Amino acid sequence: MHRLPPVRRGGLHLPMRRVETYFIVIAIAFYAWFLTHYGPGQVIGYVRMAGWGLALTISLEALSRIANTLGWRVTIEDYPPKLRFIELFAARIGGEAIDYVTPSAQLGGQFVMAVDVREKLRMPVGLATVVVASLAEAVGQIVFLSIALVISLRLIPVSANLYWSIVGGFALAAALAGGFFFVQMKRPFSHLWRAATKLDIARIDTDEIRASAEEADAVLLDLYARHRGRLAASCLCYAAAWSFGPLEIYILLRLLHQPASLQTALLVEAVGLLIERATFLIPAKLVSQEGGKALILGMLGYPPGIGFVVGFLRRIKEMVWVLFGLLSLMIHRMVVQQRGDMTGAAAAERDSVMKMQRAQGEQSL
Secondary structure (H helix, E strand, C coil), rough: CCCCCCCCCCCCCHHHHHHHHHHHHHHHHHHHHHHHHCCCHHHHHHHHHHHHHHHHHHHHHHHHHHHHHHHHHCCCCCCCCCCCCCHHHHHHHHHHHHHHHCCCCCCCCCCHHHHHHHCCCCCCHHHHHHHHHHHHHHHHHHHHHHHHHHHHHHHHHCCCCHHHHHHHHHHHHHHHHHHHHHHCCCCCCHHHHHHHCCCCCCCCCHHHHHHHHHHHHHHHHHHHHHHHHHHHHHHHHHHHCHHHHHHHHHHHHCCCCCCCCCHHHHHHHHHHHHHHCCCCCCCHHHHHHHHHHHHHHHHHCCCHHHHHHHHHHHHHHHHHHHEEEEEEHHHHHHHHHHHHHHHHHHHHHHHCCCCCCCHHHHHHC
16 A cells, blocks of 8 residues: 655644643643652552452443444444444544544544445445544533533532533533534535645545545435434434443442442543543543543542542553554554455466466467
8 A cells, every 4th residue: 555645744733743742741740740749659559459440440441432333333324234343343443542642633533433444334434424423422422411410510519610610611512512513514525625635645636536525525414414313323322332431430439449429420520521522632631531530539528649540540441442442453454455465466366367378379379
């Protein structure tokens, strides 16, 4: 496979790289301060206390990832019989791994998902469905947040500053989802194709790719016009996936021998999601993972360090699944490359046989 030439530098590329670097430096400084303030021994002791519970949370995450994959699956109208669910699952966790380690605002992961299954699901359909599924994921998160905050927000008095920060964060999450939907209704793939042609990216300015972009836009609009039931089912799948988060918080608090209740777990997860949503451009949830948990659990009266450890234990679980996702991408690439080599060898052999037959025909004449 030929690699595309790098996009020329300039514009917003370098400023965004600087912002990313600043975030990483701030994150490292935060972790250094926290370990210095509370002591690495205390943190390591809490991690040892969790012990086997890490395996439990890693296994629990599998159920969430399956629900996420189902959320994508139901958006595909004419599902190819040859596309197995495990392949869709592998593409999903591979895309999530890319989103986790890069500041792509989930756009890079969506493209990876569609590319991974393009041999069995046409690229325009793959792109359109992953974008619809991404919106369904955001809506499912809002549904979960609404339920979680209604149940748990009473733990924080209205007079507290954090109360209105949570309300503002919820409004921001809803606004981001609304903005994402607005963009999708404006034929985004065609606009992206036109923008790519202006960047002089090789093999982009072709009638075939332009037609694929237009088809992806048509599939996208058709999904919203005729398949609202599929969209609703996808939202429910993602809401179910988000609901595993509070269960994980509850398990981790109990493993750390801390008092835990449904309201506490719901509030910690909801506030953590709002912080992550507000900082979605930061790769790997730097600071927002451990810092968010430390903030809310500290305000709820838990011992210093517990929130950081809960976030740290969750990061270990996430990194395990990132590894799974990257491994799935590597295996997929190896299989595709091997298949391409076999196809090329078969074509070369066929050409050789044809040449031999032609030469024999000429000799007989």
